Amino acid sequence: MKRKLILEDGTVLIGDSFGWDSETTGEVVFNTSMTGYQEIISDPSNYGQIVIFSYPMIGNYGINRDDFESIQPVIKGVVVKEVCDFPSNWRNEMSLDEYLKHKRIPGISGIDTRMLTRLIRNKGTMKGAICSMEADIESVLARLEGTIDLNNxxxxxxxxxxxxxxxxxxxxxxxxxxxxxxxxxxxxxxxxxxxxxxxxxxxxxxxxxxxxxxxxxxxxxxxxxxxxxxxxxxxxxxxxxxxxxxxxxxxxxxxxxxxxxxxxxxxxxxxxxxxxxxxxxxxxxxxxxxxxxxxxxxxxxxxxxxxxxxxxxxxxxxxxxxxxxxxxxxxxxxxxxxxxxxxxxxxxxxxxxxxxxxxxxxxxxx
Missing domain, CATH: 3.40.50.880 (Class I glutamine amidotransferase (GATase) domain)
Known part of the structure; x- marks a missing residue:
């Protein structure tokens, strides 16, 4: 199933849905780590953020019980180039897709994350939304413009x-x-x-x-x-x-x-x-x-x-x-x-x- 990633500057990218099937909005940031996606997703410092992983494939070693940084992640969404459907690691207990579904976190794959990272780097951090293909772009942009960051x-x-x-x-x-x-x-x-x-x-x-x-x-x-x-x-x-x-x-x-x-x-x-x-x-x-x-x-x-x-x-x-x-x-x-x-x-x-x-x-x- 296809999904859209819409940024507040009007950029619209089409990708594939994975994780929880719902719309989400947040501050769009990029992380350049090659590994450690489990720790990043569960890091409380990422509260309210949609995280772009600039490394080309994410999820290849799955999710394990040891590498969580919090019990309940507070990240708003995940953007990747390619998500691994069949992880391989001796500690693996579930796939990234399964984990995001379990924690109700939307994801979008098939995005040129290197290009998107350069865009954010040049224009600065901005708000964004992961939404369905049916979502009206102008309505989403108006909602992003009216979004107020949660105090404290x-x-x-x-x-x-x-x-x-x-x-x-x-x-x-x-x-x-x-x-x-x-x-x-x-x-x-x-x-x-x-x-x-x-x-x-x-x-x-x-x-x-x-x-x-x-x-x-x-x-x-x-x-x-x-x-x-x-x-x-x-x-x-x-x-x-x-x-x-x-x-x-x-x-x-x-x-x-x-x-x-x-x-x-x-x-x-x-x-x-x-x-x-x-x-x-x-x-x-x-x-x-x-x-x-x-x-x-x-x-x-x-x-x-x-x-x-x-x-x-x-x-x-x-x-x-x-x-x-x-x-x-x-x-x-x-x-x-x-x-x-x-x-x-x-x-x-x-x-x-x-x-x-x-x-x-x-x-x-x-």
Whole structure:
């Protein structure tokens, strides 16, 4: 069965239907990862988005039980060049088509995703719709024009009650802004006793949990909308070692006087090179963000830039010069992606252990 993909600029593409048979609208973005489609589809940071996979074939190793980043995906749609109908992998439990049907997520295949990626890259992120062949194009465009982005998607995604991920090591509080499960896996592997708390838990309640460290998780949306969370970070930093990841990095920046701006297309992929400005080392990282820290607003007496993207020169890491706190724009949990950035969790462990609370950004030894 045929389907249409309609973008708000009037572009109309015809493809084949797979996944759930319904219409959907969302922010159309592209992801350049060659693998990891299961993690991308289940990443809460993709809330409300129709994701274009630029790699030519998606679904060839199926869906397994281990690689989910959330229980219920919040992606709005999937666009691919070719979807694999008969996946082959020892961990495979169902096809991508079966999974999308189960989770009620529409997909469209047979699209020239390289061309579409270039279009988005040149014109910028835009709204779009996956719809039936019978849908009236003008009506769909009018609906897209009138679509209002949901304010504070974090409120929808964040846990409403605290819950534990028990361990016997460092007591870590994770503030859930749209948490990826891989972050919990990395902390668990290091023996941490983790408590995941809602995004709007007051600072005084977090401090009563007596954490050795606080981690600000990834998540979707515009961080400037999270005023209460920004105030919470201001109250926590200086008292407890702190690590911000993704949206957490942006919130950490806002709490220290920076501004955030929306990117033209964002960074979404699994092999983005970034440079450690202290050591000169270049690592490859996973990325999934549409906002970035405005470098012109950084108070260099308070924050130092630790990492910088080699694709666009954007800020990829910040460190507080006086307090035990640092943040990363990239995804150190690397699901999917290069595992180069996982040492950030070791640096967080070091931050919770050392007396002076300063992280040493060592270069990897060959």
């Amino acid at each position: 998607p974090v409120e929808y995604l964040s846990t409403t009650k605290p819950y534990p991920s028990p361990g016997r090591g460092k007591n870590v509080v994770v503030i859930d802004f749209g948490l990826k499960h891989s972050i919990l896996r990395e902390l668990t592997e290091r023996g941490c006793d983790v408590k995941v708390v809602p995004y709007n838990m007051p600072a005084e309640d977090i401090l009563t949990l007596n954490p050795d460290g606080v981690l600000l998780s990834n998540g979707p949306g515009n961080p400037a909308e999270l005023d209460q969370s920004i105030e919470t970070i201001k109250a926590i930093q200086g008292k407890i070692p702190l690590l911000g990841i993704g949206l957490g990095h942006q919130l950490f920046a806002l709490a220290n006087g920076c501004s955030i701006k929306k990117m033209h297309v964002g960074h979404r992929g699994s092999s983005y090179p970034i440079k450690n400005l202290k050591t000169g080392q270049v690592i490859f990282t996973a990325q999934n963000h549409g906002y970035e820290v405005d470098e012109h607003t950084i108070d260099h007496s308070t924050l130092s830039i630790t990492y910088r993207s080699l694709n666009g020169n954007s800020i990829e890491g910040l460190e507080h010069k006086k307090l035990s706190a640092f943040s990363l724009q990239y995804q150190p949990e690397a699901s999917p992606g290069s595992e180069d950035g996982k040492k950030a969790f070791d640096e967080f462990m070091q931050l919770m252990t050392t007396k002076d609370g300063k992280v040493e950004h060592h270069a990897e030894k060959n």
